[in-house]
Amino acid sequence: MSDTLDPQVKRVLDGEADIAALPPALRAEAEAAFRVLAAVDCTPVSFSGTFDARVMAAVRARAARHGLWRRAAAWLVAPREVRVVVRPWMAGALAAAAVLAVLVARPTPETTATRVATTGIDSVAVRFVLRAPAAHAVAVAGTFNQWDATATPLVPSEGGLWTATLVLPRGEHQYAFVVDGADWLPDPAAPAVDDGFGRRNSVLTVTPGRAL
């Protein structure tokens, strides 16, 4: 008995060839293999009766926690009036801090999703631009439209540019461009994160002062 199964028998097990077409010796091997396959337990599996309740209890706990975080985040970013009185002895320290801040500051990468207007305290108009001269249709899908690939089409303009302007709430949004309804492309000029399944989502952070 060799260590490997004959390829013809494997094709029969895969359902791609008929066992009757095999020579007698291989047919016996295939019949033995089918006896083994027939012994595989295929009965349905049911979980305990409390499964649904446990899942939903965990989901509700996370929903409540997320609600608290949202309220805490809203409190943290809410605009407040801050008054600072600079004493003469602080001037030297502030000057040193300012020099340090200039040295460590990094330029923001150029992106195709840019703030075009502040529409209110909690929302900002953001323009999405993609250069895709060969495309017939482009849309942007993301967390702001439930990843609906048809909800936000971009409008073509000269030079193969496609644009759309959306009013987005403050916070972090993930998105991707959808070209010709099928190809999902991350924004080539924006930071991206792995979505956990081998694809990349672009990340857009909207603040009252600037987007990205």
Next chain:
Amino acid sequence: MRHTDDADRNGPGDGAVVRAVLAGEVDQFGVLVRRYRDRYARYATHLLGSVELAEDAVQDAFVRAYERLDQCRDPDNFAGWFFLILRNRCFAERRRLARQVPVLEDIGASLPASGSTDAAVERAELRSAVQQALLALTAEQREVFVLRHVEQLSYDEIAARTGETVGALKMRMHRGYDRLRTLLREHWR
């Protein structure tokens, strides 16, 4: 009391349910739990070799799906997206178990009662041996075996679910056949 899958399938589509949950109707997520838990219970049980481990994995997968629901690009295909989450969770659990004591829990076979016929004893022995041999396959070989021979999916359907190519799936399956044949040498006749 559990609702039946049929009752849930007659309800709103997955896309509508996902959008309702995202809009704040958290309890609507229970519709998706009832709709898909049984469908994936057997897959996870075979992959992990234990109903208890599978139950934990499916529960974790549902909770993770809820936490990342706003990243579900195609709410109408929630089932396919959820399968990938569960698959990642099962593979991670297999890797964790591989560093510990091998899992050899018998998930379906039971010993024949005294007084059983020789044929019944032989069937029970074969069933137990096959179950243990499946646990000795790699996680990737085992997954394609379960999807092909337990869930009865075609290679094209498996490829669509997993994102793997049909060629890669067949190669895994064929190596799995060879491994099973070696492990079950006594029964392969």
